[in-house]
Amino acid sequence: MLIPHLHDWPTTEAEALAIQHELVGRVNVSVPLGTIRTLAGCDIAYDTASPKLVAAVVVLDWPSRTVIEKTVVRAEATFPYVPGLLSFRELPALLEAFAQLGHAPDAFMLDAQGVAHPRNFGLACHLGLWLDRPCVGCAKSWLVGDYAAPGPTAGDTSPLTLHGRTLGSVVRSATNAKPVFVSPGHKIDAAGATALVLQSLSGYRHPVPTRLAHMLANEERAKL
DNA sequence: GCGACAG
DNA sequence: ATCTTGTCGC
Numbered sequence: 429m430l431i432p433h434l435h436d437w438p439t440t441e442a443e444a445l446a447i448q449h450e451l452v453g454r455v456n457v458s459v460p461l462g463t464i465r466t467l468a469g470c471d472i473a474y475d476t477a478s479p480k481l482v483a484a485v486v487v488l489d490w491p492s493r494t495v496i497e498k499t500v501v502r503a504e505a506t507f508p509y510v511p512g513l514l515s516f517r518e519l520p521a522l523l524e525a526f527a528q529l530g531h532a533p534d535a536f537m538l539d540a541q542g543v544a545h546p547r548n549f550g551l552a553c554h555l556g557l558w559l560d561r562p563c564v565g566c567a568k569s570w571l572v573g574d575y576a577a578p579g580p581t582a583g584d585t586s587p588l589t590l591h592g593r594t595l596g597s598v599v600r601s602a603t604n605a606k607p608v609f610v611s612p613g614h615k616i617d618a619a620g621a622t623a624l625v626l627q628s629l630s631g632y633r634h635p636v637p638t639r640l641a642h643m644l645a646n647e648e649r650a651k652l
Numbered sequence: 653g654c655g656a657c658a659g
Numbered sequence: 660a661t662c663t664t665g666t667c668g669c
Contacts, residue, residue, distance in 0.1 A: 471659095472659075472660085473660080473661095474659085474660050474661070475661095476660095476661055476662075477661095481660095509658095509659060509660075510657095511656085511657040511658070511659090512657075512658080514658055514659055515658095517659075518659070539658080539659070540658055540659070541658050544658090545658080546657090550658070551658075551659085565658085567658050567659085568658080568659085569657095569658065569659090570656095570657095570658085571656095571657070571658050572656095572657090572658095603669095604668095604669090609658085658660105659660050659661105
């Protein structure tokens with residue numbers, strides 16, 4: 429898929445923060461969930477004791493869940509891991525993987541935060557702006573926001589708020605498993621992001637799209 | 653000052 | 660994220 433250039437990559441934290449502040453205003457989390465015919469799951473696996481990493485993308489026909497395309501890209505981390513600046517570390521490699529895609533998925537799902545971020549600009553938001561397509565963040569741990577524990581059964585949800593505003597939701601993706609934190613990244617609203625994650629559950633803690641991408645990334649890393 | 657901190 | 664075996668539970 430074609431990916432227009434959005435901005436150059438920063439070298440320092442100060443530059444990264446400036447980019448976030450410059451782009452937050454363009455994020456749109458007011459779009460209702462539309463018809464999704466293809467959904468992409470994305471993830472990255474890191475090598476131990478080396479800056480090498482693998483970005484993986486799995487495109488699924490939706491809602492049949494049939495895998496229709498996969499892409500993996502080997503790259504090297506250029507930006508360090510800094511809480512709140514994760515996108516500057518993972519996006520470059522992910523964008524390379526998307527560029528190799530023959531399909532242009534209707535929506536994307538990531539193991540990261542969307543607007544549930546200190547500056548409301550998580551990886552899912554950043555990716556959404558680059559691709560100009562719906563992106564959903566489904567993180568495995570909390571970063572910001574207040575919430576009450578969701579019920580113990582798969583599918584149970586609880587709102588994730590901040591300063592009285594609903595950012596997303598906390599979803600019990602699998603019975604008796606720790607919940608995941610869902611928030612829209614771009615071109616989708618909180619309800620839509622949550623609905624898409626609920627449609628993606630399969631008995632495991634991770635939604636099908638990111639679960640498959642995670643497995644693919646690990647397989648490729650083993651070949652490093 | 654103290655605690656928290658996606659992957 | 661990553662390093663790691665067995666083990667408790669459905």
